[in-house]
Amino acid sequence: MNGAHRPLVVGPYSEYRLYSNPSSPRGHRAMEPTTTTPGEGEYAIRPFAAGDGERFRDLYQTVWGHERSAEWFDWRFRQNPAADGVRMTLAERGRTVVGAEAAVPYRLGVGGETVRALQPVDWIVHPDHRGSGLATRMTEARIARDGDAELYFNFPTPALRPLLEKFGWRTVARPTTYYRVQDPAAIAARRGDGRAARLAGRLCAPLVTGYLDYRDRHVTPPDDIAVERLDGVPTATLAALYQQAVPERIHVRRTEAFLDWRFSNPNWNCRTYLARRDGRLVGSLVTCTDTITGMTTTRLADALPLVGGSDDAFAALVSAVVTDTPAAAVLTATADPIPDAVLSSCGFVADDTVTLSRLVSRTTHVARPVPSTESEEDWRLGGTAIDDGENWLLSLSDQDIA
Missing domain, CATH: 3.40.630.30 (Gcn5-related N-acetyltransferase (GNAT))
Known part of the structure; x- marks a missing residue:
């Protein structure tokens, strides 16, 4: 800003x-x-x-x-x-x-x-x-x-x-947002916090890299889940997956027309990850990447199914995204419906932790x-x-x- x-x-x-x-x-x-x-x-x-x-x-x-x-x-x-x-x-x-x-x-x-x-x-x-x-x-x-x-x-x-x-x-509510910070120096520069903060960002970079390397080495995607990567968003496929498990809780309806509009932002580069077990579609994840004043952010924007999903499928999907986006300064996600344990194992940190509390402002849902x-x-x-x-x-x- x-x-x-x-x-x-x-x-x-x-x-x-x-x-x-x-x-x-x-x-x-x-x-x-x-x-x-x-x-x-x-x-x-x-x-x-x-x-x-x-x-x-x-x-x-x-x-x-x-x-x-x-x-x-x-x-x-x-x-x-x-x-x-x-x-x-x-x-x-x-x-x-x-x-x-x-x-x-x-x-x-x-x-x-x-x-x-x-x-x-x-x-x-x-x-x-x-x-x-x-x-x-x-x-x-x-x-x-x-x-x-x-x-x-x-x-x-x-x-x-x-x-x-x-x-x-x-x-x-105060929904939790998760961040995988991959380039703290870029974030400090984008925030405009001054020379000291930018220097701190550069000094933190080796610690961040070491932490993420440790997390990545200990993540083992499930052997029985195959992940397909697609450029763009297959809206008919995702709308059908949504219909297989529609939540009773208040949520945004995923129609094909809605999904087509939501992920047509001209500033985004969208990719879709499809998880299959024995050829059957068991999960999906849409990512949206943009760059503002030199800082690239990848958002794990939409995961399906909204209810009843497999932890293994979400683990395979998130692991695939992390592997594909080393150049992003930060990855962001929420724990609905992705389990928070999956995000933590892949190096994401919640915004209510001491580590991030001074870096981000928490979301409030009204x-x-x-x-x-x-x-x-x-x-x-x-x-x-x-x-x-x-x-x-x-x-x-x-x-x-x-």
Whole structure:
């Protein structure tokens, strides 16, 4: 993340939590007032309109420090099979867009039923216009227009959580993210923590290499599992594998159309690993790799089946990914549905350990029903409490990674 500006942001939180410095007050200043506070009447809060895509991308670059293409914008907001248009609220001053808050539609499954949900993403305010109440006003406008959805679920930054709580969001869980750090110097450089941190990263490199070499030498993939590697994503195959074991817990439905959209991000290089035992497909793993300002990240984005999978199959899949990605600075994963023991054996470290607690900010999963009242019944879908983390099953691809 650009060291000059820290965004007020809901997503992509994957960028914030890995590349910001959680121990620095700069990483949490997004909700602080600025020295100049324009009057509320000078701003217009309005829905997205034709021609706003480039304005949003300009604001995105100002806040995040890197460009997003028109192709990326269309993929993220227009091509989603659950979308009926761009769901975005903008804050405008004059003819300049200075704030934005978008939502990506999802179809969730819960107890055999399908639920219309929205994931708020890319909520950003220009650094010169923070402290003007824009986040509050955009939230009010967003909620007023989203009556066709049944709930929100998202993964906000620490700075934004108090605002969401004011509007009725509740914390659902603190899901654990696992990191296999292969190039600490590259991560330190990407975070912009200064010369001392970069030097520490280089000094840590031999220790990290030694630890990973030890882990890799002691990993023995199962002999009866064959792993096939494919460039791209065979969406029909994965949708069929999902259908073989559909969870009762709240989860994102894997239709062929959804999978085709989810892994068509133009900035990603996606690969699929298929695990077979005696010729029968028993597991899959999709990886997504991208490079931002010189640092390459590979995400173990989506593993199937979501329930009832074989530990041996997941072990073979993760081992194959590790073997294939020595050049990535970091690999990331979640322990749903991959067992945490499999990830640990392959050199992944959880973000709640002392080792990583100063390097990353932990993810927080929040939710809110639409509409929300004081009734606890609003917080249940078919008898399932949406504010209980035990009732959810979310992979890394279900979070706001883009």
